Amino acid sequence: MHETYDWVRALPKIDLHTHLDGSMRLATVVELANALPAEQRTWDNVDLESALTPPARCPLETYLGSFEYTLAVLQTAAALERAAVELCEDAARENVIYMEIRFAPLLHLHGGLSPREVVEAVLRGMSSAASRLPIHTGLILVALRNESSERSLEVAQLAAQFRTKGVVGFDLAGPERDHPPFLHRSAIEFARDAGVHITLHAGEGCCPEQIREAVDLGTERLGHGVYLFRDPTTEARVAQSGIPLECCPTSNLQISGLMNDYADHPMKRYLDLGIRVTVNTDNRLFSHITCTDELQRIATAFQLTRDEIRRLLVNSAQAAFAEGSVRSRIERAVNEAFSPDGETASLSC
Numbered sequence: 001m002h003e004t005y006d007w008v009r010a011l012p013k014i015d016l017h018t019h020l021d022g023s024m025r026l027a028t029v030v031e032l033a034n035a036l037p038a039e040q041r042t043w044d045n046v047d048l049e050s051a052l053t054p055p056a057r058c059p060l061e062t063y064l065g066s067f068e069y070t071l072a073v074l075q076t077a078a079a080l081e082r083a084a085v086e087l088c089e090d091a092a093r094e095n096v097i098y099m100e101i102r103f104a105p106l107l108h109l110h111g112g113l114s115p116r117e118v119v120e121a122v123l124r125g126m127s128s129a130a131s132r133l134p135i136h137t138g139l140i141l142v143a144l145r146n147e148s149s150e151r152s153l154e155v156a157q158l159a160a161q162f163r164t165k166g167v168v169g170f171d172l173a174g175p176e177r178d179h180p181p182f183l184h185r186s187a188i189e190f191a192r193d194a195g196v197h198i199t200l201h202a203g204e205g206c207c208p209e210q211i212r213e214a215v216d217l218g219t220e221r222l223g224h225g226v227y228l229f230r231d232p233t234t235e236a237r238v239a240q241s242g243i244p245l246e247c248c249p250t251s252n253l254q255i256s257g258l259m260n261d262y263a264d265h266p267m268k269r270y271l272d273l274g275i276r277v278t279v280n281t282d283n284r285l286f287s288h289i290t291c292t293d294e295l296q297r298i299a300t301a302f303q304l305t306r307d308e309i310r311r312l313l314v315n316s317a318q319a320a321f322a323e324g325s326v327r328s329r330i331e332r333a334v335n336e337a338f339s340p341d342g343e344t345a346s347l348s349c
Helices: 002-010 026-034 060-064 067-073 077-093 115-130 149-161 181-193 208-216 226-230 232-241 249-255 267-272 291-302 306-319 324-337
Strands: 013-019 096-103 136-144 167-173 197-202 221-224 245-247 277-279
Touching: 002 291, 013 077, 013 221, 013 277, 013 291, 013 306, 026 067, 026 077, 060 249, 077 096, 077 115, 096 115, 096 167, 096 324, 115 136, 115 149, 136 149, 149 167, 149 181, 167 181, 181 197, 181 208, 197 208, 208 221, 208 226, 208 232, 226 232, 226 267, 245 267, 249 291, 267 277, 267 306, 277 291, 277 306, 291 306, 306 324
Parallel strands: 013 096, 096 136, 136 167, 167 197, 197 221, 221 245, 245 277
Antiparallel strands: none
C-alpha cells in the first residue's frame, strides 16, 4: 500500500474541481479567525476544527454549512490572496501540475471589497504561486443556484470581464433541491456567448433530472454527476457527447447518500461505459483529502490498472479549460510518466 501511495504521489496530477474556501489550511483559518474583531467572531464557543469537518455521512446542505467559517475569514484582499497562494503550494507539493480553483466571488463582499477586487485578489495569489511553482492554474467563478438569476448574471458578467486575465470558467453550485439550473439560463448563455467555459454542479446529492437540465443547457463538464446512473437516457447521452464528469470521490461518499465505501461509487461504471471520468478533491479541508489520497483510494477500491489511472489523468488533461498548448503539455507529462522510462513503481493495490 505504501509503495502504491508513493507511486501515485509521484505522478503528475490534475485537479479540475477544488473550492478555494473549502480547501484552506486549518491553521490559516484559525489564525485569521482569531484576528477578527470580537464582534465578527460569532463562534467563540465553537471548536473550529470540528466545525470544519462535516459528518462522514450527511446531506449536501449540512456539508455546505462548514463554508460559514471559511467565508467569514475571507473578506479581505490579503486573506483571499493568501488562501490562493497556499492552495497552490499544497497542490504543487504533491505534484499537481494543473489546477482549476473555483469560488463564489459575491460571497466575499462583507469587508467592503468590490466584486472585481475580490477576483483580482485571488488571481494575484494564483499568479504569484504559479510564477515560482511548477503548476498552471485557472479560476472558475461560481454563482449560487439558490440565489436570484440577477446575481448569477452578475457573476457571468464578471467572468467575461476577466476571461483573458485568468478566469477560465463559470459554474453553478449550492443546494440542488428546488433550484434547477434552468432558472439561471440567462447567466449561462451570457457566459458562453462571451467565450467563458461552462461547468455546472449537478447530481451531487440528489436530482438526476438536474444533470439532464445541465446537459440541455450545453454544459461542457458536469460537477460530480453522481446520480447520473439514475437516468440511463442522459447517461448514454453524456457518454456519446464526451462530457467529462468531475468526480470527487471522498466528498461524494460524504454527501451522496448512495455509498457506504469508495467501492460503491458509480464512477467505475461510468469509466467502463466510456464516460470521461476525472478525479478531483472538491474541498481539501472539509474532506481531509489530497489528489494523491483520492487516486490512491479509488485505485485500491476498484483495483484499477495502470492504464485505467492513466486514462483518468488524460481525461483531466483533455477536459481542462486551459488553452490548447497548456492542455497538450499536461497531457504529454501524464503520458511520459506512464512510459517505461517514466515508470516510478509498480501498481500493486
